[in-house]
Amino acid sequence: MDLDDLLRRCIKGDALAWEVLVRRLQGRVYGVARFYLHDREEARDIAQEALIRVYRSLDTFKVGTNFTAWVLRITRNCAIDRLRQLRVAPRIEELPDDDLVADAACTLAQPAGEVSDNHQLLYRAMDQLSPAHREMILLKDIQGLEQKEIAQMLSLPLGTVKTRATRARIELARRILDIDPTYGALP
Amino acid sequence: MNCSEFEALLYSSIEESIGHVDAVRMTAHEASCSRCRALATLVSGTEASAAAEAVEGLAESVLTQTSGRPCEEVAVLLAEGESDAGPAALWPVHVKTCKECRALQGALARMLREIPVLAELDPEVSLVDSVLQATARRRPIARRRSRDSLWLRFVQRPRAALEGAYVAAMLLLLITGLPWALSVGPVRTLDTWWRERAEAANGLSASMLNAVDGSVQGTWRQLRTPELKNIGQPWNPAGTGSVEQDNPDRKWSGT
Numbered sequence: 056m057d058l059d060d061l062l063r064r065c066i067k068g069d070a071l072a073w074e075v076l077v078r079r080l081q082g083r084v085y086g087v088a089r090f091y092l093h094d095r096e097e098a099r100d101i102a103q104e105a106l107i108r109v110y111r112s113l114d115t116f117k118v119g120t121n122f123t124a125w126v127l128r129i130t131r132n133c134a135i136d137r138l139r140q141l142r143v144a145p146r147i148e149e150l151p152d153d154d155l156v157a158d159a160a161c162t163l164a165q166p167a168g169e170v171s172d173n174h175q176l177l178y179r180a181m182d183q184l185s186p187a188h189r190e191m192i193l194l195k196d197i198q199g200l201e202q203k204e205i206a207q208m209l210s211l212p213l214g215t216v217k218t219r220a221t222r223a224r225i226e227l228a229r230r231i232l233d234i235d236p237t238y239g240a241l242p
Numbered sequence: 243m244n245c246s247e248f249e250a251l252l253y254s255s256i257e258e259s260i261g262h263v264d265a266v267r268m269t270a271h272e273a274s275c276s277r278c279r280a281l282a283t284l285v286s287g288t289e290a291s292a293a294a295e296a297v298e299g300l301a302e303s304v305l306t307q308t309s310g311r312p313c314e315e316v317a318v319l320l321a322e323g324e325s326d327a328g329p330a331a332l333w334p335v336h337v338k339t340c341k342e343c344r345a346l347q348g349a350l351a352r353m354l355r356e357i358p359v360l361a362e363l364d365p366e367v368s369l370v371d372s373v374l375q376a377t378a379r380r381r382p383i384a385r386r387r388s389r390d391s392l393w394l395r396f397v398q399r400p401r402a403a404l405e406g407a408y409v410a411a412m413l414l415l416l417i418t419g420l421p422w423a424l425s426v427g428p429v430r431t432l433d434t435w436w437r438e439r440a441e442a443a444n445g446l447s448a449s450m451l452n453a454v455d456g457s458v459q460g461t462w463r464q465l466r467t468p469e470l471k472n473i474g475q476p477w478n479p480a481g482t483g484s485v486e487q488d489n490p491d492r493k494w495s496g497t
Contacts, residue, residue, distance in 0.1 A: 074374055081369045082362030089363050103369050103376070110377040177357060196357050224321040228349040239352030240345065 062118055065110075077106055083123070083198065084130050090193050091134035101137050105130040124204040127194070131208065176238070180230035188223035195220045243271040248278045302339075312336055316343050320350050 056075070064072035081102065088101040108129050116125060181189055194200045194208070206216045231238050248271045251264055260268075272279050305311050316333045320343070337343045396402070 070374075070378070073377065074370060077370050077373050078368075081365060081373075085365040085369065086361055086363040095366075099365055099367070099369065102365060103372050106369060106373045107376045110373070174356070174360060177353070177360065192357070196354065197360050199358060199361070221318055221321045224350060224354075225317045225346070228321070228346055228353055231353060232345055232349050236345070239348035239350070 058122060059118055062113075062116070062122060066113055066116075066118070073110065080106065080109075080126055084126060087127055087130045087193070087198065088134055091131070091138065097137065101133050102130065105133045108133065121201070121204060123198070124200050124208070127198055127200065128208045176231060176235060180227055180234055183230045184223065184226055187219060188226050191216070191219050191223040192227055196224065243267050245271075245275060245278055248272070248275070249281065252278075252282055311340070313340060313343055316340070317346055320347050 056072075061072050061076055061079075065076055084105050085098060085102040088098040088105065089095070092098045092101060105126070109126055112129070116122065181192060184192065190209075191205070194205045195202070200208070202213060202216045202220065205211075205220075206213045209216070211219075248268060251260060251268055254260055255265075255268075272282055302311070313336075316336050319331075319333050320337075337347055
């Protein structure tokens with residue numbers, strides 16, 4: 056079913072449509088939560104909280120705008136709120152000291168066993184990126200958000216997002232080549 | 243024609259046309275001299291053939307000493323997805339000869355193909371049950387939205403502000419009353435109601451209030467009348483003015 060139709064039914068209070076939507080969203084929401092939080096259980100809690108917050112705010116969503124971007128923004132906000140709480144009362148050993156948002160993704164949660172070995176290379180390379188570049192890769196190339204949406208989400212000028220997204224791609228490609236020089240080798 | 247004469251005519255022929263006689267003489271010399279024939283081939287050859295025979299590394303050497311290698315510019319174009327640019331694009335010339343950029347191009351292409359797969363992760367334990375349980379007891383969104391939108395529709399009408407102002411003005415009028423209509427209509431009623439409330443609160447009777455009221459008004463009239471009568475009268479400094487006659491309590495203090 057088309058996402059817009061699904062959303063309209065959810066807004067009307069259709070529980071069945073909401074279940075379908077939750078099933079459709081859970082992987083991406085969990086993926087983003089896992090990006091920010093090291094702990095698997097924490098990530099699950101954040102994903103759940105984000106989905107509940109989505110449900111409660113569904114009546115404020117404008118049908119026709121990018122729903123995925125909206126959901127991911129809510130997820131990111133939940134994750135950052137959680138990180139802020141953890142910062143006050145740290146439960147994860149290696150919590151960062153500097154900028155919260157940037158450092159939130161300072162060590163990429165490598166979901167060992169959650170993905171195939173082919174993707175381990177990408178995770179290893181991403182782990183070597185700067186936090187700002189890693190977040191840009193997550194939002195633009197992994198989650199496929201528009202630059203305008205990312206600018207809005209991160210409160211950055213559009214020009215900065217464009218530059219940062221390009222630089223992040225180049226940096227990631229070079230890190231991958233450092234690990235595996237034959238990656239994507241052209242004939 | 244000797245070789246130096248041939249060379250001079252050869253370079254002239256590139257810049258401008260030469261005469262028929264000179265052309266015939268050049269052809270004759272070219273046929274008899276292998277050195278001049280080779281020179282003529284090089285000078286009049288096409289750009290492609292000249293590039294093919296270029297010395298390896300010459301371009302790189304020149305670029306290093308002039309503008310530098312444009313690898314960073316090409317990397318930006320490749321990362322921005324400009325690799326699909328039309329025939330006017332210049333980057334393929336560089337990528338063809340630059341090993342690093344060719345590797346980067348391949349890596350970027352594969353990376354952008356593979357990386358979107360990372361968008362979804364399996365939470366292992368499904369989130370659906372816990373989310374549905376947490377959201378089940380809430381009243382339907384549609385009902386909330388219809389109630390909210392009804393109020394919003396009412397408030398956002400173009401005349402809502404005007405109507406609000408009208409109602410507010412009416413209320414203000416009812417409470418404070420019109421200064422020139424104290425004895426008529428709802429204002430009178432409010433006045434009466436207020437008096438009753440005041441009496442009940444202070445334990446004063448209506449007659450007491452009226453008496454106080456009358457006394458104050460009488461005193462005021464007594465004080466004001468002489469002065470009012472004097473208006474328009476000539477001033478009498480002898481002190482026999484009408485002030486003493488009308489009000490013996492007050493003494494005229496003129497000189």
